[in-house]
Amino acid sequence: MKSDDPVDARSLPAAVQAAVAGTIVGQGVVVERTLIALLTGGHLLLEGVPGLAKTLLVQAVARAIDLRFGRVQFTIDLLPADIVGAEVLDARTGSLRVHRGPIFTNILLADEINRASPKVQSALLEAMQERRVSIGDSTLDLPTPFVVIATQNPVEQAGTFELPEAQLDRFMLRHRLHYPTQREEHQVVRRSLDLGLRRNGDGAVPRSAFDAIPEGRRLSAAVLTRAMELVQSVHVSDVFIRDCVELTALTRRHPDIELGCSPRAGIALAHAARARAMIHGRDFVTPEDLFELAEDVLLHRMRLRYEAVAGGRTADQVLREVLGELT
Numbered sequence: 001m002k003s004d005d006p007v008d009a010r011s012l013p014a015a016v017q018a019a020v021a022g023t024i025v026g027q028g029v030v031v032e033r034t035l036i037a038l039l040t041g042g043h044l045l046l047e048g049v050p051g052l053a054k055t056l057l058v059q060a061v062a063r064a065i066d067l068r069f070g071r072v073q074f075t076i077d078l079l080p081a082d083i084v085g086a087e088v089l090d091a092r093t094g095s096l097r098v099h100r101g102p103i104f105t106n107i108l109l110a111d112e113i114n115r116a117s118p119k120v121q122s123a124l125l126e127a128m129q130e131r132r133v134s135i136g137d138s139t140l141d142l143p144t145p146f147v148v149i150a151t152q153n154p155v156e157q158a159g160t161f162e163l164p165e166a167q168l169d170r171f172m173l174r175h176r177l178h179y180p181t182q183r184e185e186h187q188v189v190r191r192s193l194d195l196g197l198r199r200n201g202d203g204a205v206p207r208s209a210f211d212a213i214p215e216g217r218r219l220s221a222a223v224l225t226r227a228m229e230l231v232q233s234v235h236v237s238d239v240f241i242r243d244c245v246e247l248t249a250l251t252r253r254h255p256d257i258e259l260g261c262s263p264r265a266g267i268a269l270a271h272a273a274r275a276r277a278m279i280h281g282r283d284f285v286t287p288e289d290l291f292e293l294a295e296d297v298l299l300h301r302m303r304l305r306y307e308a309v310a311g312g313r314t315a316d317q318v319l320r321e322v323l324g325e326l327t
Contacts, residue, residue: 009226042172070105080123256308
């Protein structure tokens with residue numbers, strides 16, 4: 001670790017949480033899930049109605065660590081080349097050269113991912129799974145670390161495309177954001193009133209929350225790497241692994257579930273639990289990690305039968321029943 005690093009690896013989660021708290025009110029669980037994605041190299045899907053600061057939160061986390069950050073606003077007319085890049089003709093040499101797209105970054109924010117066509121969504125599959133992309137005849141490795149954090153609005157359906165199961169399965173976690181409490185919302189409004197103006201010459205414009213993201217000393221990538229090494233050293237018992245495997249198997253046997261969780265769900269649960277243990281200062285996982293993360297790891301990988309949905313059943317209810325069988 002560099003001698004000028006402001007914190008050590010074990011303190012990285014607390015340092016990031018403190019930095020984000022200067023911009024975001026509440027949402028501690030979302031910050032934790034984002035840290036889990038960074039520490040494990042997994043991908044995160046944030047789901048919530050507009051106005052819950054999803055984009056702001058991701059930018060605040062990215063700015064707290066010295067990593068490259070890229071953002072793609074997904075729209076109906078977006079093309080795969082707009083994300084991964086393309087071969088372009090070099091007018092000076094008359095030859096083709098590779099123009100790299102915004103996916104060549106450490107943290108890629110895929111904003112409103114469900115607004116893009118399935119063709120564009122599928123362009124992310126190779127990158128999310130293999131950390132490489134194909135452009136023409138070239139296969140290029142992505143920078144390390146590489147994490148996709150996508151957002152989507154679960155309510156609005158006009159002009160959106162449902163993410164296919166194959167792509168949902170690539171996300172280690174899907175976290176659903178909720179409205180803040182009244183006390184937290186009061187703080188949000190007060191902070192907004194205190195932002196002031198951003199001046200430019202003789203002109204000025206009211207500052208936004210994005211302008212208020214701290215520009216202080218960032219945590220180095222070396223500290224993040226060391227923190228990832230600490231996650232790798234967290235002990236996962238055979239009993240915990242057995243519970244992860246049994247939980248995914250229960251989703252495949254439940255009568256109300258048409259599509260259960262793949263083995264990738266058990267892998268994601270074990271890795272996420274290890275990162276959560278490190279964030280909470282432990283060098284071993286506990287059943288609490290499993291139950292706290294089960295909803296974010298499993299729900300987006302489950303599909304209920306038509307009869308269950310018609311009968312008013314929800315995936316949340318079914319998952320609680322499955323977890324009850326595990327205990």
